[in-house]
Amino acid sequence: MLNQNVLALGKKRSTIREIFEFGNQRAKIVGRENIFDFSIGNPNVPAPDSVQEAIRDIINTKHPSSIHGYTSAQGSEDCRIAVAESLNVRFGTDYSAKNLYLTVGAAASLSVCLKALTASPQDEFIVFAPFFPEYQVFIEHGAGAKFVVIPAQVQDFQINFDEFEKKLNPHTKGVIINSPNNPSGVVYSNETINRLAALLSTKSEEYGHPIYLISDEPYREIIYDGIKVPFIAPSYKNTLVCYSYSKSLSLPGERIGYVLVPNTVDNFEDVYAAVCGAGRVLGYVCAPSLFQHVITRCVADIADISIYEKNRNILFEALTSMGYHCVKPEGAFYLFPKTLEENDYAFCERAKKYDLLLVPGTGFGAPGHMRISYCVQTETVQRALPLFEKLAKEYGF
Amino acid sequence: MLNQNVLALGKKRSTIREIFEFGNQRAKIVGRENIFDFSIGNPNVPAPDSVQEAIRDIINTKHPSSIHGYTSAQGSEDCRIAVAESLNVRFGTDYSAKNLYLTVGAAASLSVCLKALTASPQDEFIVFAPFFPEYQVFIEHGAGAKFVVIPAQVQDFQINFDEFEKKLNPHTKGVIINSPNNPSGVVYSNETINRLAALLSTKSEEYGHPIYLISDEPYREIIYDGIKVPFIAPSYKNTLVCYSYSKSLSLPGERIGYVLVPNTVDNFEDVYAAVCGAGRVLGYVCAPSLFQHVITRCVADIADISIYEKNRNILFEALTSMGYHCVKPEGAFYLFPKTLEENDYAFCERAKKYDLLLVPGTGFGAPGHMRISYCVQTETVQRALPLFEKLAKEYGF
Known part of the structure; x- marks a missing residue:
């Protein structure tokens, strides 16, 4: 008797949400700092100071x-x-x-x-x-x-x-x-x-x-x-x-x-x-x-996006040198490399063994790929590199 | 080729909007203070101080x-x-x-x-x-x-x-x-x-x-x-x-x-x-x-609504004593009296002569009535009373 389409959409936990929950469970066991969550596209750079200043000034003067x-x-x-x-x-x-x-x-x-x-x-x-x-x-x-x-x-x-x-x-x-x-x-x-x-x-x-x-x-x-x-x-x-x-x-x-x-x-x-x-x-x-x-x-301000560029550079260079194939991104805060086996779900599942949380490309209409959201701390990126390498070695790279 | 329903809704200026625009035009001629705009349901009581304090504190501490x-x-x-x-x-x-x-x-x-x-x-x-x-x-x-x-x-x-x-x-x-x-x-x-x-x-x-x-x-x-x-x-x-x-x-x-x-x-x-x-x-x-x-x-705070109650009391008593018939409201910030002629559009049109801006009841599904939004300054209410009286006199009250 409810709208079945919206009910299904409300009930279905998205793949990204599933991964997020998996991360929460694992964090309880191995500690949050040992979870390498590249699944969420939530900007980690703070809003520029001008935003907080504007809010203060608006509240104080209007x-x-x-x-x-x-x-x-x-x-x-x-x-x-x-x-x-x-x-x-x-x-x-x-x-x-x-x-x-x-x-x-x-x-x-x-x-x-x-x-x-x-x-x-x-x-x-x-x-x-x-x-x-x-x-x-x-x-x-x-x-x-x-x-x-x-x-x-x-x-x-x-x-x-x-x-x-x-x-x-x-x-x-x-x-x-x-x-x-x-x-x-x-x-x-x-x-x-x-x-x-x-x-x-x-x-x-x-x-x-x-x-x-x-x-x-x-x-x-x-x-x-x-x-x-x-x-x-x-x-x-x-x-x-x-x-x-x-x-x-x-x-x-x-x-x-x-x-x-x-x-x-x-x-x-x-x-x-x-x-x-x-x-x-x-x-x-x-x-x-x-x-x-x-x-x-x-309107003319922008958050400090240099951390994203740094993360992109580190990840892109490291992953390509390990044997991953990836189109070099020029913007946003995502990498979308090929998975090392055709089945992107199986690949991302295997990555979980290393607490690397990646999103299968199928949901984005591009099977055989994975999305890596690098809007995370640079230290997280650096500590994840050996894990990406171990994962590549499992596939003979 | 566009969605005709939403196009019509986007194009149609609502009755309230029409009245609002009329008020703006008249304000240029007779001065804003001489327009008695009872058309808009926009709260005129400010947010409680606790809201501004909460915003300041959140910005300063989080x-x-x-x-x-x-x-x-x-x-x-x-x-x-x-x-x-x-x-x-x-x-x-x-x-x-x-x-x-x-x-x-x-x-x-x-x-x-x-x-x-x-x-x-x-x-x-x-x-x-x-x-x-x-x-x-x-x-x-x-x-x-x-x-x-x-x-x-x-x-x-x-x-x-x-x-x-x-x-x-x-x-x-x-x-x-x-x-x-x-x-x-x-x-x-x-x-x-x-x-x-x-x-x-x-x-x-x-x-x-x-x-x-x-x-x-x-x-x-x-x-x-x-x-x-x-x-x-x-x-x-x-x-x-x-x-x-x-x-x-x-x-x-x-x-x-x-x-x-x-x-x-x-x-x-x-x-x-x-x-x-x-x-x-x-x-x-x-x-x-x-x-x-x-x-x-x-969550437990509330704006100071005493001004609304004061306005309601003044308006309700004055209008009923002038001959308007109105169910006494116990909440919100609206009065919904009967218009003094059956055609509520004609009545509200006539009220415009006194720069009294009222909304015909037909749009609310109740022809023969008018909505008076009294979320305005009490002084505006008081100065409007002689105008409501003149209007009533036109109908022999």
Whole structure:
């Protein structure tokens, strides 16, 4: 008599959650410091000091009603202006408050966009493996649309365009990309973005309706080696950007982010209105108000991500020298190497013997891989290396 | 090509929003102080000092990662324990952390419950006029179920049981009540609650499945004359409580509340799991983490609501002496008098002549009434009285 889909989703402990619980049990036996938990994507770098200072200052100088009151559903104008101007300075764009709808984090941003765009249960949204597993939940159960996966291009985790073209059809309503990527850490190249944009433009014209590009960008600022991540929206006119401050400001629990609807989107005003309507339908009243004030002040700040880059360098070099094969990540805080046997579940199970907690790639749509979240202490990474080596030796490396 | 339902909801300016905009335009001409805006239900009493103190202390003493990190999806155990214990002390109940699921406010609480319970588009949810208009949005467009209204019992705004019984049928999945009520301010009597519980028990047995009672209680603490609001959950085993701290702590913008699933609910574990699954499907990752810490500390506090009681007393006495007919509200911060002509839109339009901004009752399912939100300065109430009198005189009172 309950909604069986949501019941199943509520009951099913996710693989990551299973691993987390295993870690808790083992920690009781061998001590927390001897558990090498690379399973959770929870930023371990603290929020920048400016965030705590902003909170103190807001509490000390503003009236409680103005701090904690309702804002308009799309977010306070001050915050939306601050976000728009920050994007304009960085990317040479020309956004204003009216292009922004503040949300309760990236999951809300995605849910709202998918709900706004889904006009029929026949509508299809395409994702590229490896992908964030909740996309399937939001597409199928939140929006009620069809979930279509393009297999991974494992040599570089860019887009497999041959497979992609086969799946495009008049029911394709949108495509989700996530660069820098969870779980691969890969950043889409300019070539990938341009080819994607050209193909979507051609197909939109062919089908007589826009194919929306939903660009999920929570890791946009978590990048290494001084690379520039292409800002995707200007490359393709029907792009909706989903953003969250969870990673860039290390505020994952505060649930604050936005949807950006550029003026270039066909029927911009309708799409923006549909985003607002979807927020209303899903029960999002406004983004948390104190953190709208915080973002207004800290929009240009970023947590100290140097620890992530250090961890990536140590892990990537060590693992590749041990015989693991891995595409070098340029962003986010994940490595996604091949497992040393085809069955990624069996491999990750074997790793548990060493209290190495890794996540099988199958859940991300890329079997034969494992996700290593390196948002942990560098010391943990260093002490884990001999264990990764022992594990490799079991496979004859 | 967009979702036409959500587009329409995003485009349609609500009546309250229209009135608000009218007020802004008039304020430019006659001055903000000469606009008597009784349209918005935004608490004007500040959050209690303990909230600002708690925020300062949390920021000064806890590590940023523990303040701003993800909590589990159902909320931190500390916060859930604090809420459960607070309920147990006040109401003699026996709840624990496992009965609570923290949410991003009352709209989220309702959305999650409705999504969890809706197993088929045939499922019906019953509401009693006058009702909060967003119920229709959450039921029809969020959960995809049928919205059924029981007409108001205008002499006291308790439940019209004759009409209610006619609408109960095997498709009835749930019933939403909201006491103290928005927009009437009325508190359901013990007699009403007991009769409702008995009827729902009988009908659940007759139909062979539970009819869930969704008790939407954001105004539970906003009560006057020292009355006791009956705590509803113990009266009927299949009750789900939706709560928000928006009103009791004057934190409407912060989006923090909960769903309470008592152990008495049939298949408690499944219902709780479905609530968790629905939160996941709708893109709610966790309730805002800083405010989980705040609630843990301030769970027993309440904003100073004496101003609301004062405003109610002044308005109720003055309006009834002028000839307006009004059920005396015992809670919330609304009066819901009859309009002095049948057409409530025409009446509220005429009130605009005096810059009195009132909301027609039709949107709440009770034509021929007007909602007066008295969460404003007492001085505003006092200065508005001669205008209400002039308006009454136009109708020969």
